Amino acid sequence: MKEILLKAKSDMPFPADGGLISPDVFAGKALGEIEALSLLLGNKERQLRDLFEVSGETADAPSDQAIRIEANVRSFREIGKGMTGGLILFEGDAGFNVGEEMRGGTIMVKGGAEAWLGSSMAGGLIEVHGDAGNQVGASYRGRGRGVSGGTILVHGNAGYEVGSWMQGGFIHVMGNVGQFSGTHMKEGEILVEGSSEGRLGAEMKGGKIVLLGKVSSVLPSFTFEEIRNRATAGNKEFRGKFYMFRGDINEDGAGRLFISAEANPHLQFYEKFLE
Numbered sequence: 105m106k107e108i109l110l111k112a113k114s115d116m117p118f119p120a121d122g123g124l125i126s127p128d129v130f131a132g133k134a135l136g137e138i139e140a141l142s143l144l145l146g147n148k149e150r151q152l153r154d155l156f157e158v159s160g161e162t163a164d165a166p167s168d169q170a171i172r173i174e175a176n177v178r179s180f181r182e183i184g185k186g187m188t189g190g191l192i193l194f195e196g197d198a199g200f201n202v203g204e205e206m207r208g209g210t211i212m213v214k215g216g217a218e219a220w221l222g223s224s225m226a227g228g229l230i231e232v233h234g235d236a237g238n239q240v241g242a243s244y245r246g247r248g249r250g251v252s253g254g255t256i257l258v259h260g261n262a263g264y265e266v267g268s269w270m271q272g273g274f275i276h277v278m279g280n281v282g283q284f285s286g287t288h289m290k291e292g293e294i295l296v297e298g299s300s301e302g303r304l305g306a307e308m309k310g311g312k313i314v315l316l317g318k319v320s321s322v323l324p325s326f327t328f329e330e331i332r333n334r335a336t337a338g339n340k341e342f343r344g345k346f347y348m349f350r351g352d353i354n355e356d357g358a359g360r361l362f363i364s365a366e367a368n369p370h371l372q373f374y375e376k377f378l379e
Contacts, residue, residue, distance in 0.1 A: 105163070105168050105169070105170045105190075105191065106160070106161040106162060106163040106168060106169060106170065107160045107161065107170040107171070107172055108130055108135075108138065108158065108159070108160040108161070108162060108169070108170070108171050108172070109157075109158070109159045109160045109172050109174065110125070110152075110156040110157075110158060110171065110172070110173045110174065110175060111156060111157040111159075111174045111175065112155065112156055112157075112174065112175030112176065112177075113154075113155060113156060113157060114155075115176060116145065116155060116175070116176065116177070116179055116180075117179060118145050118146035118179060119145075119146060119179050119180075119181065120143060120144065120145045120146075120155075120177075120179055120180045120181070120199075121143045121144040121180075121181060121182065122143065122177065122180035122181060122182055122183040122199065123143075123181070123182040123183070123185040123186075124141050124142075124143055124152075125152075125171065125173075125180075125183045125184070125192070126166075126171075126183070126184050126185060126186070126187045126190075126192070127163075127166040127167075127169035127170070127171060127187055127188075127189060127190025127191070127192070127209060128166045128186065128187050128188055128189075128190075129141070130162055130169055130171060131162060131163050131164065131165055131166045131168070131169040131190070132162065132163075132164055132165075133162055134162070135158060135159070135160075135162065138152060138158055138162070139151065139152050139153035139158045140152070140153065143155075156175065160172075163190075165189070166187065166188055166189040166190045166209070167188075167189035167190055167208075167209070168190065169189075169190040169191075170190060170191040170192075170193065171190070171191070171192045171193070172193045172195065173192070173193065173194050173195060173196075174195045174196075175195075175196070176196060176197065177194070177196075177197070177198060177199050178197050178198070178199045178218060179199055180198075180199040180200070181199055181200045181201045182200070182201045182202075182204050183198065183199065183201075183202050183203075184202055184203045184204075184206060184209075184211050185201070185203070185204045185205055185206070186204070186205045186206065186207065187203070187206050187207070187208065187209050187211075187228070188207045188208045188209065189208045189209040190209045190210075191209060191210045191211075191212070192209075192210075192211045192212070193212045193214075194211075194212065194213040194214060194215065195214055195215075196214060196215045197213070197215035197216050197217065197234070198213045198215065198216070198217040198218065198221075198232070199217070199218050200218040200219055200220055200237075201219075201220045201221075201223055202217055202218075202221050202222070202230065203221065203222045203223075203225055203228070203230045204220065204222070204223045204224060204225070205223070205224050205225065205226065206222065206225045206226065206227065206228045206230070206254065207225075207226045207227045207228060208227045208228045209228045209229075210228060210229045210230075210231075211228070211229070211230045211231070212231050212233075213230075213231065213232040213233060213234070214233050214234075215232075215233065215234045216232065216234030216235045216236065216237075216260065217232045217234070217235075217236045217237065218236075218237045219237035219238045219239050219263065220237070220238075220239050220240075220242065220244075221236050221237065221239075221240045221241065221256065221258075222240065222241045222251060222254070222256045223239065223241070223242060223243065223244065223250075224243060224244075224247070224249050224250060224251070224252070225241060225251045225252070225253070225254050225256065225273065226251075226252045226253045226254060227253045227254040228254045228255075229254060229255050229256075229257070230254070230255070230256045230257070231256075231257045231259075232256075232257070232258045232259065232260070233259045233260070234259065234260045235258070235260035235261045235262070235279070236258045236260070236261075236262045236263070236277075237262075237263050238262075238263030238264050238265060238282065239263070239264070239265045239266075239268060240256060240258060240262045240263070240266045240267070240275060240277070241256050241266065241267050241268075241270060241273070241275050242265050242266070242267065242268035242269060242270075243268055243269035243288075247269075248269050248288070249269060249271065250267060250268055250269035250270040250271060250288075250289075251267065251270050251271065251272065251273040251275065251292060252270075252271040252272040252273060252292075253272050253273045254273045254274075255273060255274045255275075255276070255338070256273070256274070256275045256276070257276045257278075258275075258276070258277045258278065258279070259278050259279070260278065260279045261277070261279035261280045261281070261298065262277045262279070262280075262281050262282070263281070263282045264281075264282030264283045264284050264285075264301070265282070265283075265284045265285070265287055266281050266282075266285040266286070266294060266296075267285060267286045267287075267289055267292065267294045268284065268286075268287045268288055268289075269287075269288045269289070269290070270286065270288075270289045270290065270291065270292040270294070270311060271290045271291050271292060272291045272292045273292045273293075274292065274293050274294075274295070274337070274338045275292070275293070275294045275295070276294075276295045276297075276337070276338060276340075277294075277295070277296050277297065277298065278297045278298065279297070279298040280296075280298035280299045280300070280301075280317065281296050281298065281299075281300050281301070282300075282301045283300075283301045283302050283303045284303045284304075284306055285300060285304055285305070285313060286304060286305040286306075286308050286311065286313045286359070287303070287305070287306045287307055287308065288306075288307050288308065288309075289305060289308040289309070289310065289311040289313075289359060290308075290309050290310050290311060291310050291311045292311045292312075293311060293312045293313075293314070293337045293338060294311070294312070294313045294314070294337070295313075295314045295316075295337035295338060295340065296313070296314070296315050296316065296317065297316045297317065298316070298317040299315075299317035299318040299319065299367075300315055300317065300318070300319040301319075301320075302319055302320050302321060303323060304319060304322070304323070304361055304363075305323070305326065305351065305352060305357075305359050305361055306323060306352060307352050307354060307355050307357070308351065308352050308355070308357050308359035309352070309355050309356070309357040309358065309359060310357065310358055310359050311359050311360075312337065312359070312360045312361075312362065313359070313360070313361050313362070314335045314336075314337040314342070314346075314362045315361070315362065315363045315364060315367075316342065316364050316367065317364070317367050318367050318368055319363060319368060320370075321371075322349055322361065322363065322371065323351070323352065325351050325352045325353050325354045326349040326350065326351035326352060326353070326361060327349060327350050327351060327353060328347065328348075328349055328374040328377055328378075329348050329349065329350050330348050330378070331345060331346070331347060331348070331365070331375070331378070332345075332346045332348050332362065333345065333346075334346070335362035344364060344365070344366055345364070345365035345366060346362045346363060346364060346365060347361075347362075347363045347365050347368070347371055347374055348360060348361070348362055348363075349361040349363070
């Protein structure tokens with residue numbers, strides 16, 4: 105795999121359109137062509153060479169192209185948008201909408217990421233070693249199309265509405281999540297190893313959420329069905345006592361919640377409904 109290195113020339117505090125920073129755009133171009141690519145920084149049009157030192161080699165195909173970013177790009181939006189292959193490596197933090205509508209390839213973030221990580225993603229892998237913002241793998245307001253394929257892995261915490269309008273794929277958060285994870289979810293799987301602030305699966309119609317940590321309550325529009333001795337998500341299996349709920353019945357939903365009984369002893373009262 106051939107690599108292009110983008111090294112920041114200075115701090116970039118203004119919002120920037122990074123949609124052209126992608127293996128699909130860089131592959132097949134000469135370095136000079138990449139340096140001449142135009143993007144908006146605030147309300148000003150700039151060339152890539154104005155913001156980054158560009159070096160390295162280009163590949164003929166996106167699948168063979170790597171991009172390494174040594175810069176603070178938290179103010180950038182849509183880096184890796186629609187990419188079909190290759191690799192983007194953030195040596196530090198990433199910005200908003202990283203990997204939006206991504207269909208293949210890999211995005212690795214050594215730091216944290218802002219909101220809308222993997223929005224409407226259809227394939228590939230995004231891995232964030234720090235925390236992620238709100239709406240991981242979610243849909244834009246009014247669009248109704250969240251993640252439909254691929255994998256998003258967050259080693260830290262994530263904000264609210266993880267997997268909103270999710271239609272497939274797998275989201276794994278090793279830390280805690282905010283409210284409304286899996287809201288409007290139709291298919292796919294969400295695994296949360298930490299705790300949830302609540303309202304899991306609100307208005308979900310299908311799919312699965314597995315919670316290993318704490319949650320204060322389960323929405324009353326979910327029915328308690330049974331106790332399981334294990335739960336699975338992705339290719340992972342967890343042994344232990346899990347309360348299984350189904351809903352959201354407000355949407356005639358058949359989504360499933362698997363909630364650790366050991367981490368949530370206050371939910372033990374549900375067991376009387378099985379007697």
